Amino acid sequence: MTPKTALTIAGSDSGGGAGIQADLRTFFANGVHGLVALTAVTVQNSLGVQGFTEIPADVVTAQIKAVASDMGVNAAKTGMLATAEIIRSVAKTLDEVEVGPFVVDPVAASMTGDPLLREDALEAIRMELFPRATLITPNLDEVRLLTGVSVVDAASQRAAAEALLEFGSRWVLVKGGHMTGTADCVDLLSDGREYITLSGPRYETENTHGGGDTLASAITASLAKGASVPDAVAAGKKFIERCVAEAYPLGAGVGPVSPFWVLGPRE
Numbered sequence: 690m691t692p693k694t695a696l697t698i699a700g701s702d703s704g705g706g707a708g709i710q711a712d713l714r715t716f717f718a719n720g721v722h723g724l725v726a727l728t729a730v731t732v733q734n735s736l737g738v739q740g741f742t743e744i745p746a747d748v749v750t751a752q753i754k755a756v757a758s759d760m761g762v763n764a765a766k767t768g769m770l771a772t773a774e775i776i777r778s779v780a781k782t783l784d785e786v787e788v789g790p791f792v793v794d795p796v797a798a799s800m801t802g803d804p805l806l807r808e809d810a811l812e813a814i815r816m817e818l819f820p821r822a823t824l825i826t827p828n829l830d831e832v833r834l835l836t837g838v839s840v841v842d843a844a845s846q847r848a849a850a851e852a853l854l855e856f857g858s859r860w861v862l863v864k865g866g867h868m869t870g871t872a873d874c875v876d877l878l879s880d881g882r883e884y885i886t887l888s889g890p891r892y893e894t895e896n897t898h899g900g901g902d903t904l905a906s907a908i909t910a911s912l913a914k915g916a917s918v919p920d921a922v923a924a925g926k927k928f929i930e931r932c933v934a935e936a937y938p939l940g941a942g943v944g945p946v947s948p949f950w951v952l953g954p955r956e
């Protein structure tokens with residue numbers, strides 16, 4: 690049987706734990722056929738991003754059109770978009786092709802703090818992509834860059850969600866992975882009417898490389914299969930929790946979260 694399809698518009702991580710590699714393994718683990726529009730090639734390992742080269746914007750959009758016109762896209766997500774020109778071209782293309790529910794993960798930097806977006810491009814994501822998004826999934830650093838709100842507790846997390854919804858997405862998920870001093874990892878999902886708290890244990894691990902990408906692509910996979918946004922986010926949160934719990938060391942720095950548990954017990 691032909692599975693549902695999900696498209697990732699994102700960059701490559703040579704270390705294999707984040708970017709399109711995280712997205713494709715998450716799509717596979719969730720039973721969805723992954724499609725790719727590559728935006729950039731990063732030179733990256735567990736220690737950080739040493740550099741990147743972007744793909745020409747017309748090649749990014751040609752990839753989207755090629756798969757959308759032939760195979761059909763049941764849901765799509767963005768990760769690293771690299772430049773304002775790519776962002777504007779992607780936005781224009783989304784008006785021309787059908788991609789179903791659209792998740793925007795406003796990736797600005799790697800978890801090691803290395804930039805993955807040229808200056809001025811976050812503003813382009815806000816202006817061009819948020820109004821077209823079904824869901825946006827910023828982490829706390831991205832929340833601060835986008836709204837100026839520093840999330841330190843439940844009240845400021847709600848204030849951040851309200852501020853982000855002003856930019857025009859249908860839903861926002863304010864991820865709480867970077868909140869310090871809390872026993873649980875609490876993410877807040879809202880469409881401005883409902884405020885849904887997703888809470889789970891905070892696992893003691895250094896190895897969370899690719900966590901944001903894995904969460905957003907798990908959500909996208911569920912949306913591709915027809916789930917509502919709250920159901921897709923709940924399923925994504927369960928999936929990422931397990932991936933963080935089973936994250937493994939690889940390299941001298943930060944290791945990746947792991948979807949290998951879907952394969953069942955192994956040696």
Ligand SMILES: Nc1ncnc2c1ncn2[C@@H]1O[C@H](COP(=O)(O)OP(=O)(O)OP(=O)(O)O)[C@@H](O)[C@H]1O
Nearest residue numbers: 800828864865866867874891892897899900901933
């Ligand atoms: N130590 C942890 N234990 C359990 N869940 C976690 C942990 N760290 C992050 N998470 C969860 O993982 C998801 C990603 O959250 P986070 O805020 O870390 O995103 P991110 O910063 O975009 O990820 P990345 O690490 O890829 O930059 C969220 O659902 C968050 O609650």
Ligand SMILES: Cc1ncc(CO)c(N)n1
Nearest residue numbers: 700701702707708769799
């Ligand atoms: C290519 C790429 N996309 C996203 C991230 C953020 O995790 C990363 N480190 N690398």
